[in-house]
Amino acid sequence: MNRFATLFAALDGTTKTGVKTRALADYFRAAPEADRVWTIALLTGRRPRRAVTSTELHLWAAEAAGIPDWLFEESYSVVGDLAETIALLLPPAEATADLGLDAAIRGLIRLTGQPVEARRAAVLATWGQLPATERFLYNKLLTGGFRMGVAQGLLTRALSLATGVEEATLAHRLMGDWDPASTRFSALIDGDAGGDARPFPFALASPLEAGAETLGQPEDWLAEWKWDGIRGQLIARPGTFALWSRGEELVTDRFPEFGPLADFLPPGTVIDAEVLAWDQAANRPLPFAALQRRIGRKTVPKALLAEAPARLLAYDLLEDGGTDIRDRPLSQRRARLEAIIAALPPSLSPSLSPGLPLTLSPSLTFQTWESLARIRATAREHEAEGVMLKRATSPYFTGRKRGDWWKWKLDPYTVDAVLLYAQAGHGRRANLFTDFTFGVRDGNDLVPFTKAYSGLTDAEFGEITRWVQRHTLERYGPVRKVPAELVFEIGFEGIQESPRHKSGIALRFPRMLRWRRDKGVAEIDTLASLRALLRAAD
Amino acid sequence: MADPVLTFTDRGIFCPAGGFHIDPWRPVPRALITHGHSDHARPGMGSYLATHQALPVIRRRLGPITAEGIAYGEVRPIGGARVSFHPAGHVPGSAQIRVEVAGEVWVVSGDYKTEPDGLAEAFQPVTCHSFITECTFGLPVFRWQPQPQVMASIADWWQANAAAGKMSILGAYSFGKAQRLLAGLPDLGPILTHGAVEDMTEVLRAQGYRLPATIRATADTSAKTHPGALVIAPPSALGSAWANRLGPAEAAFVSGWMAVRGIRRRRALGTGFVLSDHADWAGLDAAITATGAERVFVTHGYTAPFRRWLESRGYDAGIVETRFTGDDPDDTPPDLPPDATHEAAPDTATNAAADGGAA
Numbered sequence: 015m016n017r018f019a020t021l022f023a024a025l026d027g028t029t030k031t032g033v034k035t036r037a038l039a040d041y042f043r044a045a046p047e048a049d050r051v052w053t054i055a056l057l058t059g060r061r062p063r064r065a066v067t068s069t070e071l072h073l074w075a076a077e078a079a080g081i082p083d084w085l086f087e088e089s090y091s092v093v094g095d096l097a098e099t100i101a102l103l104l105p106p107a108e109a110t111a112d113l114g115l116d117a118a119i120r121g122l123i124r125l126t127g128q129p130v131e132a133r134r135a136a137v138l139a140t141w142g143q144l145p146a147t148e149r150f151l152y153n154k155l156l157t158g159g160f161r162m163g164v165a166q167g168l169l170t171r172a173l174s175l176a177t178g179v180e181e182a183t184l185a186h187r188l189m190g191d192w193d194p195a196s197t198r199f200s201a202l203i204d205g206d207a208g209g210d211a212r213p214f215p216f217a218l219a220s221p222l223e224a225g226a227e228t229l230g231q232p233e234d235w236l237a238e239w240k241w242d243g244i245r246g247q248l249i250a251r252p253g254t255f256a257l258w259s260r261g262e263e264l265v266t267d268r269f270p271e272f273g274p275l276a277d278f279l280p281p282g283t284v285i286d287a288e289v290l291a292w293d294q295a296a297n298r299p300l301p302f303a304a305l306q307r308r309i310g311r312k313t314v315p316k317a318l319l320a321e322a323p324a325r326l327l328a329y330d331l332l333e334d335g336g337t338d339i340r341d342r343p344l345s346q347r348r349a350r351l352e353a354i355i356a357a358l359p360p361s362l363s364p365s366l367s368p369g370l371p372l373t374l375s376p377s378l379t380f381q382t383w384e385s386l387a388r389i390r391a392t393a394r395e396h397e398a399e400g401v402m403l404k405r406a407t408s409p410y411f412t413g414r415k416r417g418d419w420w421k422w423k424l425d426p427y428t429v430d431a432v433l434l435y436a437q438a439g440h441g442r443r444a445n446l447f448t449d450f451t452f453g454v455r456d457g458n459d460l461v462p463f464t465k466a467y468s469g470l471t472d473a474e475f476g477e478i479t480r481w482v483q484r485h486t487l488e489r490y491g492p493v494r495k496v497p498a499e500l501v502f503e504i505g506f507e508g509i510q511e512s513p514r515h516k517s518g519i520a521l522r523f524p525r526m527l528r529w530r531r532d533k534g535v536a537e538i539d540t541l542a543s544l545r546a547l548l549r550a551a552d
Numbered sequence: 553m554a555d556p557v558l559t560f561t562d563r564g565i566f567c568p569a570g571g572f573h574i575d576p577w578r579p580v581p582r583a584l585i586t587h588g589h590s591d592h593a594r595p596g597m598g599s600y601l602a603t604h605q606a607l608p609v610i611r612r613r614l615g616p617i618t619a620e621g622i623a624y625g626e627v628r629p630i631g632g633a634r635v636s637f638h639p640a641g642h643v644p645g646s647a648q649i650r651v652e653v654a655g656e657v658w659v660v661s662g663d664y665k666t667e668p669d670g671l672a673e674a675f676q677p678v679t680c681h682s683f684i685t686e687c688t689f690g691l692p693v694f695r696w697q698p699q700p701q702v703m704a705s706i707a708d709w710w711q712a713n714a715a716a717g718k719m720s721i722l723g724a725y726s727f728g729k730a731q732r733l734l735a736g737l738p739d740l741g742p743i744l745t746h747g748a749v750e751d752m753t754e755v756l757r758a759q760g761y762r763l764p765a766t767i768r769a770t771a772d773t774s775a776k777t778h779p780g781a782l783v784i785a786p787p788s789a790l791g792s793a794w795a796n797r798l799g800p801a802e803a804a805f806v807s808g809w810m811a812v813r814g815i816r817r818r819r820a821l822g823t824g825f826v827l828s829d830h831a832d833w834a835g836l837d838a839a840i841t842a843t844g845a846e847r848v849f850v851t852h853g854y855t856a857p858f859r860r861w862l863e864s865r866g867y868d869a870g871i872v873e874t875r876f877t878g879d880d881p882d883d884t885p886p887d888l889p890p891d892a893t894h895e896a897a898p899d900t901a902t903n904a905a906a907d908g909g910a911a
Contacts, residue, residue, distance in 0.1 A: 026817075028823075079692065081692055084857075084860070085691075085857060088854070088857040089691050092693065092812070093693055093813075093814065094812075094814045095814060098812070098813055098814075099693060102693035102695070102811065102812075103692055103693055106695075444814040444815075445814070445815070
């Protein structure tokens, strides 16, 4: 892992993307082929199955370091990363061997399912022969969480530099269900891996910060709702039917109701769509929480299928009759999509079955930007987050490219709330209090109603951390109770009843918009005002 | 029973028999000072006593004060106490303070490191009954590489940057760490210093500490005038307008805290070199063992786990709370692990963070 460790050090030692790209490209030119494949796999979130549990690692490492368990825990809480804590705690290696990345991972794959003694012996032996950085990386392989600060775009750029293959082509070839253990580097780069179910890279929109009127003529644009579900890509090719999530996860089996589509879609159809939980009676989406119950489950019980049936709202057509049409203008793709959906059989008996769970995400008709703004203002009534604007001539591009696709979300709801509890984060945020619980006023009481983790600057988190340390009232494990003094403006996208929460409500996408240093606890909002929003949302 | 040799008050460590305080944080009539860092040598004391080697820096920082110097190892009676100063190896002039009252010996470590750095007077263990030790890095994850190895990696980095036509900016505490780097790095080219670093370097050079030639960075010095130069600046100067003016450069922070990746990444600097003027876990352990003390008080750092560790090893251990808020921006890099202590004591955490500056 010597070469991999050098790569890691180079990536970790800079924040400049140019330097990272060059380091990665050099690696892809020189590293052994099998190591390159694993590196691509790790950087795209394809990890070997975990051979050991965190508890086992804790135990074995504390033992090897000769320290009691509680001291291990104290160390972990300061370092904030299990793999690194172990690498720092173990005594220096006595003799070092150069274990290749491929060999290291194959060793781990072989360990899976072996008796605990065999796994323990193998891990301890490997620890004993690796220098510090390699040991940390080996632990990262063991614990499964690999983040190296390399975004997908940076990876394909580096790979493109090293191989001469175009970036967008590579982005497509790296997608899909390929197994790093049996895939050759050349096959991956030439596009022979990934299988029949290989999806296309998703095109992503950028937030529209300036007004819509900056986009030019309204007639050049198509508008539709920005749905609050999960983005999906449906693949119907001869012998293959698959649904991919935006996170490149194969979720076909989680949505069995889409299965019949395999029989009705023309062969060679790939559709970009939103997966939503659907209220059949009202013919509108259910709140995101309903879909959330579906996402987490690999197999879906019948009752849940009935309570939260899923539906696909189609946005775009990427492959038509087996031909990749991503380069054609959106208006043409959209026309083909409409034709395909129109050709689907209607429900034979609407009273018994609502028909196939695939419909068009409707286009919004507007003459002027003002009229679109008025439509956008009603998004919440449609269970939407805002509107999407796509240039009629735009291709289906790879990843995020500014200029053609915009998401124009509603301004979030806001509430002023007071900080009640704080907890330290992990990784980069270890030792910084970043995970907060907020309260609003309920009569004479303060009732906790949401958590939020993001939205402040590092400097603000640092300042709040020092304040929390000086003002801790009580500790519950890692959680600190603090005096109700600091007021924050919390932004959120939606609100729902939630019997599981003390406050009776749950927020969607809560985050801190601002630290309101100008406000005191007397000026925060009330639970009653939040409940009023709940009624308005109904 | 007689008073203990040292007691812990809201002004700092106090010796009832001698009527003096050690490193007090509020004005007292008589202060014994372990070393010149601003969390130990504070303004406003009636009189100061420190080693001859420590005094010039203290005077430079505090201005006109009533102060007296003492040689390492010299025994001085103060009231009913006998006091002597012994090398702590932390920074030039730094000392542990030994206090003996009626045959009972207590030692206050101040800040210390056990590895000789070639510049500060090397640490010497002092036998005592009770030892008050710092534990800034009192967790087993902190294990330092030998200094020559760290200096070699810094030298490699400097050379690689110079070869790429860039300057190398090292963020290092302006008194102590900066001069340790000057003394320990090979001569690979010109060395520029930030004003805060140069001020301290001048004081130490005048005292006779062997330090290489340095050039005070001014509006006229840059990568153009001094290609491939090394620049030593306080951590707060990294990424500032001052640093940007120098031209194309790589920056790195030199501190014991750089051992933890999360802390390093929080500074968004990329490069960090692990070099500390405090003892690591093994160093603390060795130093405590060498004193032969049965009773150990811990302060500054991961006090709660460190005390628990000492107790598990059979020591009678306690925690001394410190109360210090950094007033020198050099002392407090913006985001060092503020929660260095798990004690509920209100200000210990800030103190640990401030201490990190000298780490």
